[in-house]
Amino acid sequence: MQHLITLLKQYFDWFYIPHVTVSDVLDVLVIAYFVYHIIVWFKTSRAWTLFKGIMLLVLFIVVAAVFKLNTVLWIAKNIVNVLVIAFIILFQPELRRALDELGRKQFISKLFSLDIKRESTDRKLSDKTIYELVKTATELSKARTGALVVVEHDTPLGEYENTGIKIDAIVTEQLLINIFEKNTPLHDGAVIIKNNRVVAATCYLPLTERFDLNKDLGTRHRAGLGISEVTDSMTLIVSEETGGISIAHKGVLYQNLDEDSLRRQLVKLQDKHYSTKHKKLKMGGKKHEAKVN
Secondary structure (H helix, E strand, C coil), rough: CCHHHHHHHHHCCCCCCCCCCHHHHHHHHHCCCCHHHHHHHHHCCCHHHHHHHHHHHHHHHHHHHHHHHHHHHHHHHHHHHHHHHHHHHHHHHHHHHHHHHHHHHHHHHHCCCCCEEEHHHHCCHHHHHHHHHHHHHHHHHHHHCCEEEEEECCCCCCHHHHHCCEEECCCCCHHHHHCCCCCCCCCCCEEEECEEEEEEEECCCCCCCCCCCCCCCCCCHHHHHHHHHCCCEEEECCCCCCCCCEEEECCCCCCEEEEEEEHHHHHHHHHHCCCCCHHHHCCHHHCCCCCEC
């Protein structure tokens, strides 16, 4: 029996089982969490396209090393020192957005806010505000009057508010229609809504840099997409040419919305789910939604 045990020990001598502690498990979980989110970030942003371009350059350098292309290798060796700076410059919008999303995580917010629940409740879009926005979009669509309304969520929009004219008023259909009425001082630019109040008008928004958009989309749609790419706000867009209603949120443009589908999009900012009854009542408008990634 002792001989058999000795043989088994010798046979499995190569098999090593490390001593695993709680710290080791936490270490692996933390690394896995960040690696997963980095991969998701790459796949859901322009960084994936840029990353593929960088990998193509790396492959080209490997081929140069195999075939001993000394001039190419000399150039590659001398630009290694500036690759980190080049990476930061190329991925600056994506890095900014990634850090912004990290800062909006719930566990980070709890560290810096003693009254996070109350603050979150105050910032949610109220049912009355949604009602007024849907009515406004419907009326402006019928009259083919262009509109651009940005609803702030977690990311502050102070830098964009400062580009416009300060307003502090309750969100109403009459107010928004008067603002976007043609040939009025406030109709050009975007309206920003914060804490269920209109805080600024005629605001300038960043335009998206995407080249895969339909050429028929005008400046309003590009501005709506642009602000949705750098913040978590939701932008309501009414086309002046077609009267079509669109929503831009998290870099995605939802077009050809009717009244019900528009309301469903706005409810997303309330962080609550419709009841089954509401879902059944509003399924009719779902077929009108068109999503542009």
